Amino acid sequence: MLKTTIDMDRAAVVLKLLGDRTRLTMMKILENNDCCVCEFVEIFEASQPSISQHIRKLRDIGLVKEERRGQWIFYSINTENEYYPFVQHVLAQLPSQDHKLKELEEKGTRISCC
Amino acid sequence: MLKTTIDMDRAAVVLKLLGDRTRLTMMKILENNDCCVCEFVEIFEASQPSISQHIRKLRDIGLVKEERRGQWIFYSINTENEYYPFVQHVLAQLPSQDHKLKELEEKGTRISCC
DNA sequence: TGTATATATAAGCAAATCGTTATATACTAA
């Protein structure tokens, strides 16, 4: 059986990153969707730099990856990441946050991009 | 099916608490053992106040409970806590830390208490 | 009672965190 366990130090680092309302919800949304920054800005009613800085932390340890599509940069879960299985287990315990994206669509407040 | 899901805000609070090397390892050890403060002091080679303060945070949101036995206070996981199922899932992904207790026994450096 | 041990708590400090505003960069379209 090849079971790779995450070591405690790395696990603590990952959990600390997930231990923030905004980042945790971001990750849960990204579980099922690709998103660009502007969507998160709307969902969290936060400033663009604040959102970018949260994403940067997730990206710095490889939890998410980016893909430019024209003017926009879409983020998604990096399933290749060594921590992915661990993160997946944690996220699986949380209630879906997909309704937050749906609300944007319905309100029509979604910016041009998405 | 009665499935109680933890809400995102509370989950983030719990994960933030677990997102510290010392507290995460403490919780993993407590998964299978009751421990008193002096054991943690030895295991983490930390000061007694530092350990007490970490425990206090875990106790404040009810993740652990205490039980005085004479001179000592033993801590254990509070399985009655609303977050317990969530925490259990997280801890289950981590490698056992029981060897840390065993090392204390073998080294004989364990203080009188334990 | 007095002393030792185990633990908790308070106060203070350095570092980390998370927001802000200002600015830089990259792409699109006129």
Next chain:
DNA sequence: TTAGTATATAACGATTTGCTTATATATACA
């Protein structure tokens, strides 16, 4: 090329965190 949009980054400040040292409290035991 110029203007507009999306995003990243830098600089700064307030708050939080996690240690330290000092002290208080509770129990055990002589």
